[in-house]
Amino acid sequence: xxxxxxxxxxxxxxxxxxxxxxxxxxxxxxxxxxxxxxxxxxxxxxxxxxxxxxxxxxxxxxxxxxxxxxxxxxxxxxxxxxxxxxxxxxxxxxxxxxxxxxxxxxxxxxxxxxxxxxxxxxxxxxxxxxxxxxxxxxxxxxxxxxxxxxxxxxxxxxxxxxxxxxxxxxxxxxxxxxxxxxxxxxxxxxxxxxxxxxxxxxxxxxxxxxxxxxxxxxxxxxxxxxxxxxxxxxxxxxxxxxxxxxxxxxxxxxxxxxxxxxxxxxxxxxxxxxxxxxxxxxxxxxxxxxxxxxxxxxxxxxxxxxxxxxxxxxxxxxxxxxxxxxxxxxxxxxxxxxx
Amino acid sequence: xxxxxxxxxxxxxxxxxxxxxxxxxxxxxxxxxxxxxxxxxxxxxxxxxxxxxxxxxxxxxxxxxxxxxxxxxxxxxxxxxxxxxxxxxxxxxxxxxxxxxxxxxxxxxxxxxxxxxxxxxxxxxxxxxxxxxxxxxxxxxxxxxxxxxxxxxxxxxxxxxxxxxxxxxxxxxxxxxxxxxxxxxxxxxxxxxxxxxxxxxxxxxxxxxxxxxxxxxxxxxxxxxxxxxxxxxxxxxxxxxxxxxxxxxxxxxxxxxxxxxxxxxxxxxxxxxxxxxxxxxxxxxxxxxx
Numbered sequence: 001x002x003x004x005x006x007x008x009x010x011x012x013x014x015x016x017x018x019x020x021x022x023x024x025x026x027x028x029x030x031x032x033x034x035x036x037x038x039x040x041x042x043x044x045x046x047x048x049x050x051x052x053x054x055x056x057x058x059x060x061x062x063x064x065x066x067x068x069x070x071x072x073x074x075x076x077x078x079x080x081x082x083x084x085x086x087x088x089x090x091x092x093x094x095x096x097x098x099x100x101x102x103x104x105x106x107x108x109x110x111x112x113x114x115x116x117x118x119x120x121x122x123x124x125x126x127x128x129x130x131x132x133x134x135x136x137x138x139x140x141x142x143x144x145x146x147x148x149x150x151x152x153x154x155x156x157x158x159x160x161x162x163x164x165x166x167x168x169x170x171x172x173x174x175x176x177x178x179x180x181x182x183x184x185x186x187x188x189x190x191x192x193x194x195x196x197x198x199x200x201x202x203x204x205x206x207x208x209x210x211x212x213x214x215x216x217x218x219x220x221x222x223x224x225x226x227x228x229x230x231x232x233x234x235x236x237x238x239x240x241x242x243x244x245x246x247x248x249x250x251x252x253x254x255x256x257x258x259x260x261x262x263x264x265x266x267x268x269x270x271x272x273x274x275x276x277x278x279x280x281x282x283x284x285x286x287x288x289x290x291x292x293x294x295x296x297x298x299x300x301x302x303x304x305x306x307x308x309x310x311x312x313x314x315x316x317x318x319x320x321x322x323x324x325x326x327x328x329x330x331x332x333x334x335x336x337x338x339x
Numbered sequence: 340x341x342x343x344x345x346x347x348x349x350x351x352x353x354x355x356x357x358x359x360x361x362x363x364x365x366x367x368x369x370x371x372x373x374x375x376x377x378x379x380x381x382x383x384x385x386x387x388x389x390x391x392x393x394x395x396x397x398x399x400x401x402x403x404x405x406x407x408x409x410x411x412x413x414x415x416x417x418x419x420x421x422x423x424x425x426x427x428x429x430x431x432x433x434x435x436x437x438x439x440x441x442x443x444x445x446x447x448x449x450x451x452x453x454x455x456x457x458x459x460x461x462x463x464x465x466x467x468x469x470x471x472x473x474x475x476x477x478x479x480x481x482x483x484x485x486x487x488x489x490x491x492x493x494x495x496x497x498x499x500x501x502x503x504x505x506x507x508x509x510x511x512x513x514x515x516x517x518x519x520x521x522x523x524x525x526x527x528x529x530x531x532x533x534x535x536x537x538x539x540x541x542x543x544x545x546x547x548x549x550x551x552x553x554x555x556x557x558x559x560x561x562x563x564x565x566x567x568x569x570x571x572x573x574x575x576x577x578x579x580x581x582x583x584x585x586x587x588x589x590x591x592x593x594x595x596x597x598x599x600x601x602x603x604x605x606x607x608x609x610x611x612x613x614x615x616x617x618x619x620x621x622x623x624x625x626x627x628x629x
Contacts, residue, residue, distance in 0.1 A: 086513075088525055123514055125475065126529045128564035152358035152365075155407070192520050210358075210365070210404055211411060213466025213473065214514045221447070221470050255522045323520055 041269030041300055042066040043276045044309040047316060049245050049264045055103035059241055062266025063107065065309035068239070074112030079148070079179035080104055083187045083202045086123035086254055087134035093246045093258040096185045098139035100243040100264075104185060105145055118175045120150035120205050122215050123254075127151055148175035151209035162233030164293060165226035167218075170234050171211040182206065183239045184270060188263070188277050189248035190256055190320050194224055195288045195331040196281060197253050198274040199240035199267075203231050225290035232270060232298055240273040241266050244280075249320035259320060270294075275301035276308075282319025283331045342589045345597075346610035347379045356388065356603035364406050366395060368604035370417035375610035377424045378619035389425040392418040393433045400440030411467040415441060416479035423486045423621040438487055441480055442494055446472025456518025462494065463501040474505050474515035474530055478537045488623040502534050503545055510550025511558075526551075528558055532570030536617065539577035552578055561591040565605045568592050569612035577617045589613050 044062035049055065082096035105115045117140060121130040127149045131137035140147050153173035160167050176182060186202035194201065204216060204227075212218045219227040232238065244263030248256040263280070267273035271294035275285035285291045285301045295301045322328045340348075356368035369388050377385035395418075396402050397409050402418035404411050419437045422430035446465035451458065463477030481498040489495055505515045511526025512534050518524065531551050538548055552575060559571045559582060569592075572585045582588070589609055596605050611619050 086525065090525075124527055124529075125514075126527075126564055126567045129527070129529070129567050132562075132564055149359070152362065154363045154405075157408075209466075211408075211467070213411070213413075213470060214475070215473075215516075217465065217470035217473070218467045251520065251522050254524070325520060 038296075038305060039269075039300055040305045040307055041272035042267060042307045042309050043269075043272050043313075044266040045276070045280075045311040045313060045316065046264045046266075047262055047311045049262050051097050051099040051245060055099060055264070056106050058264050059104055059107045059266060062241070062264065062310065063239075066266060066268050068268060070111040073108055073181070076113045076180040077178055078108045078113040078115050078181045078183060079175055080108075080115060080117045080183050080185055081202060081206055082117065082119055082134075082136065082185040083197075083205065083253075084119045084121050084130045084134050084136060085205065086121065087130045087136075089133055089135075091254070092135070093248050094187065094189075094252075094254055094256075095134040095136075096187050096243045097245065098135045100241065100245075101136060101185060102139050102143050102145075104183060104241050105143060108183075113181075116146045116148050116175055116179075118148035118150045118173070118206070120173070120207060120209055122205060122209070125151070125209065125214050148173065150175060150206060151214075153208065155208045155211060158234055160230050160234055162226075162230030162297070164229045164233075164297075165222040167222050167227065167230055170231060171208055172206060172235070173208050176206050176235065179236050181237050181239055182235050183241060185241050185243065187248060187253075188242055188244040188261065188265075188281070189252035190250060190281070190322050191253050192251055192323055192325070192328070194228075194290060195322065195328055196274065196278045196283055196291075198242060198277045199238075199270040200228050200232050200274050200290060200294065203235060203238070203270075204228070206231065206235065225293050228290040229293050229297060232294070238270055239266075239268050240270050242273060242277060244277065247320070249281075249322070251323055257321070259318075261316075261318065263316065269299040271299035271301050272306045275303075276306060276313050279303070279333075280313050280316050280318070282317060282333050283322070284333050287331045341613065342586065342593050343379055343610050343613040345593060346606040346613070347376065347381060349601075350376060350603060350606055350610065351381055351384050353603050354387070356607070358604050359602045360600045362602060364391070365604075366392060366402050366404050366414035367417055368602065368607060370414065370421045371607035371611065372603045373421040374424055374619050375607040377421075378614060379610060382425070385421075386425050386429075389421045389430060392421055393430060396433055396437070400436035400438075402437070412440070412444070413464065413466050413476040413479065416464070416476070416483040419483035420479075420486055420621060423483070424619070434487060438484070438489070441484065442492070444468070445494070446470065446477070448472070454520055455516070456523070457516065458501070458504045461497055461501040461504060463498050472501060472515070474502060474512060475533055477501050477515075478533045481537050482620060486621040486623060490623060499537065499541055502537055503541075503547070506534065506545070506547035506551055508547065508550075509554075510547060510552075511554035512551065526554055528555065528563060528567040529570045531555055532567070532572070532574035535574030536570070536577045536620075539574075539617070552580060556580065556582065559588065561588045563588065563592075565592045565596055566608055569608035572612045573617065576612075576615070581615065586613065 463472030
């Protein structure tokens with residue numbers, strides 16, 4: 001009776017086992033195929049870099065290693081976005097070094113692009129102070145580079161393409177809207193709220209203070225990790241050239257200590273670049289909230305999906321000190337001792 | 340020709356005030372230019388700009404920062420100052436609706452949190468709606484409400500307390516953060532100048548006020564960028580401590596501005612900072628007699 005019922009009303013135990021085996025094979029196969037189809041990205045790392053060194057050559061090499069051909073920049077508008085969140089001469093390792101900005105500009109100029117440097121400092125209304133204190137004003141004057149004050153430029157509303165935060169749209173300044181490429185030029189730093197700040201988080205500074213305030217509190221209230229993803233998803237095409245020469249550890253992104261690394265990282269996929277930077281800093285990228293959100297949305301962060309160019313990151317790991325705070329300590333890579 | 344005369348000469352005929360020479364209309368530069376023109380005896384030109392601000396006012400009383408959206412609303416305070424300085428009667432309705440909005444609106448408070456040093460429960464004003472209260476928008480609304488005769492209004496008083504709370508122990512302040520995760524933040528000249536302007540005339544028994552004035556005195560030079568220099572001088576002037584070299588510094592700043600095609604925002608600040616006192620701020624007494 002019971003067998004009949006089984007036959008009549010549903011699959012037998014043997015059928016279930018057989019189907020299960022088949023579906024497992026199918027699932028594993030699909031997973032393998034899916035894994036093969038997952039995006040990969042190149043990240044270039046150069047070591048022994050100096051601000052008075054051959055940065056132009058390094059950046060050219062890095063872009064070429066990431067399959068970015070010079071011809072793809074000819075006639076294009078490139079906006080370079082350094083990090084100048086709250087500059088002061090007392091803490092030069094807080095901001096992107098002018099030498100990195102000028103070298104990047106020179107590369108893109110040589111390749112036929114029109115280059116603008118733009119920033120919307122997040123903590124200071126007087127952008128001129130940010131330019132002067134960071135040493136960027138003088139460097140831009142010498143190099144005859146145009147600066148776009150992204151805090152006060154006319155801006156346009158764009159539908160939020162990330163849709164991770166509740167924000168329906170994002171205001172971007174004109175120079176961002178008109179750019180073919182936005183190149184994030186971050187400083188490699190720890191961050192006292194989210195652990196690490198590099199290429200993706202630096203792009204907070206593409207949003208106008210005139211709309212979002214000083215600090216850009218609208219973003220904080222809508223979730224820092226979520227809005228990092230949304231901004232990155234909504235911007236034009238982005239690249240990253242990381243100032244990892246004199247970095248910041250400890251109480252970053254403002255008050256931390258200088259840590260010399262001598263590195264420059266280059267990549268066309270920002271999550272991959274930031275994940276690599278995090279690994280070098282002794283942090284686990286999968287535990288950094290915005291990087292974990294970025295994975296499978298904006299790019300790979302898994303080591304297996306990132307093709308290393310130039311130096312191997314494993315040989316460059318030098319753990320950055322992070323604050324001993326409950327929200328930060330889990331970000332440390334296992335076995336890594338930090339102060 | 341004085342700094343003020345050179346600035347007013349250029350501002351008199353401007354009909355679109357922005358943050359750059361070719362920039363779009365914006366409420367803050369318009370309001371500051373209006374105040375500068377009014378203070379330098381150009382009532383007709385000032386009135387034209389005050390009318391622009393009135394035209395920009397939304398039905399809820401808000402004057403948004405830019406013409407392309409109905410927010411953020413922080414510039415409502417500066418529009419109030421302009422209307423009060425120009426002609427109270429002509430803009431009485433605008434002022435009233437702006438006051439009503441300002442008193443109903445406040446920054447988002449939060450429970451006290453050991454991770455941040457400032458008192459997160461105090462109600463001030465934010466840059467954008469539904470966000471936390473920060474120093475400069477709160478300062479602008481305190482100035483506006485005071486000018487409207489509401490100095491003793493509880494919200495004005497709480498705004499003053501908020502600004503004092505955001506001063507750093509060693510003097511000066513920034514956008515409004517004092518300590519994060521046990522580390523004190525850094526002072527900035529512009530925000531400190533704004534805070535000192537607001538705190539002039541208050542009891543100021545808090546030693547951080549004197550330290551903030553000293554911070555400004557020690558950090559202003561001929562090379563200080565324009566808007567920071569102007570607010571720094573204005574803040575000191577409000578406490579009768581105008582630097583002896585203020586006019587020289589302002590002249591140097593104007594020279595730099597003119598060399599790079601300046602904008603109404605900076606020229607208006609220079610014109611206001613060049614005044615030997617802060618009489619350009621409308622007072623409640625003037626409003627009563629308007």
